[in-house]
Amino acid sequence: MSSPADLTLAEASAGLRGGKLSARELLEATFDRASLTEAELHAYLTIDHENARAAAAAADEAQANGLWVGPLHGIPVAIKDNMVTAALQTTAGSQILAGYVPPYDATAVTALKSAGAIIVGKTNLDEFAMGSSTENSGYGPSANPWDTTRVPGGSSGGSAAAVAAGSAMIALGSDTGGSIRQPASLCGVVGMKPTYGLVSRYGLIAFASSLDQIGPISRTVEDAAATLEVIAGHDPLDATSYRGEYPRYRSLLGEGVSGLRVGVVAELSGAGIHPEVLSAFRSAVDSLAEGGAIVSEVSLPSMEYALSAYYLIAPAECSANLARFDGVRYGLRVDGATVEEMTARTRAAGFGPEVTRRILLGTYALSAGYYDAFYGQAQKVRTLVIQDFTRAYEGVDVLVSPTSPITAFELGSRTEDPLSMYLVDVCTIPSNLAGTPGISVPVGIDGAGLPIGFQIMAPALGEEVLFRVAAEVERASAWNNRRPPMVEADHGV
Amino acid sequence: MGRRVCMESVRGAPTIGGMAIDIDIAYVARLARIDLSDEELERIGRQLGGILEHAALVQQLPTEGVEPTSHPLPMVNAFRPDRVVPPLERDTALTQAPQAEDGYFRVPPTLEAE
Amino acid sequence: MEYEAVIGIETHVELATASKMFCGCPAQFGADPNTNVCPVCLGLPGALPVPNEQAIEWIVAIGLALDCEIAHRSQFHRKNYFYADQPKNYQISQFDVPVCSGGRLDIEVAGVVSRVRINRVHMEEDTGKMIHVGGGGRIKDADHSLLDFNRSGVPLVEIVTEPDLSSPQQARAFAQELQTIVLALGVSDAKLEEGSMRFDGNVSIRPKGTQEMGTKVEVKNMNSFRSLERALAYEIERQTAALEAGEQVLQETRHWDEGAGVTGGMRSKEESSDYRYFPEPDLVPIEINDTRREAIRNALPELPAARRLRWAALGIDPASIAVLVAGGSDLAGVFDGAVAAGADPKTVANWLTGEVTAFLRRELVDLGATPLTGGYLFELERLYAAGDLSSTAAKQVLVGVLAGEGSPAEVAEERDLIQISDTGALATEIDRVLAEHPAAYQRLKEGDPKVVGFLVGQVMKVTAGKADPKVVSTMLRQKAED
């Protein structure tokens, strides 16, 4: 007998609607799975048993009265802990927000609740989403369900690990330089970063405002598309929110890829990519060609500069975004004789090493005399990256690359060298600079039994074609909702 | 004044316009209002040197006539109407304050006038 | 050596929008501390700003009133500095592309008109308020500080002049003229004492006739036009004395101490000038196309300069015009309304600059909050012109109208102030008075002009002041001839 915790959203919804499954049963199975895995994974910072149980009971009661709340009715969802939740502790993985209880829900969280979702809890992350391994969390790292001596990726590592382990059916992540796609890749799940502006950032604790975007992490492409349909939409509280049409993102699933033009990004699929990753990537590209796609190699010369531009733009924005953590109105305070001293001590004590590094890097890049050489120049490189993408999309419908150059690495193996950690994001960063959508789909397992992810990128607002190709990659890979060994017994395989 | 980490001695001298990158890390930490020890400043200064060396790659790309991008999407004029929305209850506003007094947030005295 | 002063003025104007610049909190003044706050203006994690469209229209109106260029495309920047009253520790402001730039404003001092160039007008947000507790309220001796974020995020327009002013008198004239413009536009309360309009001066001095600029000192904390003038005069004197003593003027910010009548140096913020401006990523650019700009221009109310010309043509004296112009759009509206209805301009102007202005000052209310309209003023002027009200009674009625007692006719009736100018009714009273004072009657008949005044007084007495003295006087003279 397999656990309801391992169902997909589509399966669970069918069960709930048909009365074969209750929201309460589904939630308890999710809690059971968390009990089984959390000691090793530490995917969650907070599990909200009480409110989740109340919400599940309400969902069951509503259904008993013939009311189906919405497309996520009764579905257990986890939220990355950098999205604020009313009356539920939100820390952004930082000690500077230890015990902080926000007075409001992020717009994306409100959207989930209105669609009937049950909020299971808040997942671990690199402090303020700065990192690629979840090791920068102020509350200890999370582990990878496929090998608990390894990282789950980051910064949405807790969300990816929870979905992979079944302690959440779906999770929200945020992606500033790959923070949804890279952990999804390392944990063998689907992770999708929408077009900038599609999902409101209101209530997302900002890291780099012009790059941040909330997106779904799920076990199937269809679940990701269904979740995006819930959380995408114009929000008057976010001035950068997209004001046009929001289509149904599942509309082209199952259409196949016949006749679609697929461009392999030359700069992201050669040197620097681990051979096993490259080989799985090539097989997936071949399967697309077999499915009728027209595959070509495309060169985007600015890609090699994208990482450099990113590591100036993101820290510059973060240096301002994190200035509000000053010990005055909320969060940690370390006393001082003056308010200036209090703030300086609070920030020294509250921020971890990576966050401190990035704040200082960004402060430097913006400071008098260096702005033009660093921040200003990075913004121009950003323009060139966008131009490269625009040119490429004149000839192809989607671009593809590996999601991460490597599979999950050992905990502690890269923490000493910040630059080596940054290089992990080389394939995902360009989409953030361009504000365009990207998705990671699991396509294989390396020799060590670790998942390999395949990245698909599309032009701005190209979500429909993105999901269409992703669904074909998923179908052709025969990944078939493969589960990590640690939950196989419970999964009933 | 300040602790200057000259990058000439670190990781092959990153440059801007042919000049070695010179980080007054203590000044930067004061701007960012983070109270760090000398050892921490020294260590972070070196790490930033390494990162900046890589980041300085952006200077190699010819960008003459290229407009800077501060926003990924070409949007303009996102406004809200001048309508009042009920504010937070004061207790809610103050509930997370490390120190509050008589409806105010309380802080130690300030050194600086604005 | 003789020195000359070079002065530039930075003006901050809080806009009178209903809600704040980037959130829906009420922007009103005087609420209990921290009751007009929300996640956005408290800088809570995750909150985002969305600009108030009314504020953008109003800054364009201010720019147009000052003959500025309106940028087709402008942008917000973050200005980064730590200060406890600033919730995000950056201020959303503007940097290299303000909404308005390159304008001018003509001012007049002692009959000499000079032109002050406007460098820029940009949009930003106000900070919260910090109260220093203990140590007599002085910053450096305080025991601790308290923060109120009600003002945090109130829309603030900054107007920066070129250093075109050369005397404290000019600076004051500029400040006053700017206030009248802002009031005419109706975009701000522009109250110096409440801080909704604030002036900072940049002062330097140089040997007369030279072109090179001296060291600039910023002077803050002037809460009235008078203190602006005094502070600048003090600062010019201080700098002159320093140079004459062979000392240097330090580039610094100094606070005006109204009580002591001096400016004092403030502890300088070491890194205060490194603001690390960069484009605000939470906000998209503002585009104002020609159509929109012209629509705002066409909707501009009449500006003070135009009003002065028009009112001077009605024969109003310059002193009254100054008071009327200073009263802003409400006062102008009432005046113009009354005149348009047919009232005598001078009479109405006298009332507005006299009784009405005194009433508003005494009761601390705005004209807009009283029932007085141009229509009422016209009605009052008609009653006065018809002789139904004496000059004194008309002023009493005006106060009654302002106090909300009703229309002029109702107030006059209610307060029993209508003059008896009906000759039939008056004849009876006059006959009675003459009967009671036969000696005086005799002298009247003998043509003694001095007795008329006495008899008028007696008639006024028996009619409890309601008789029209002019009519009574005329009737008495006729009696003498009978």
Ligand SMILES: [Zn+2]
């Ligand atoms: Zn607010």
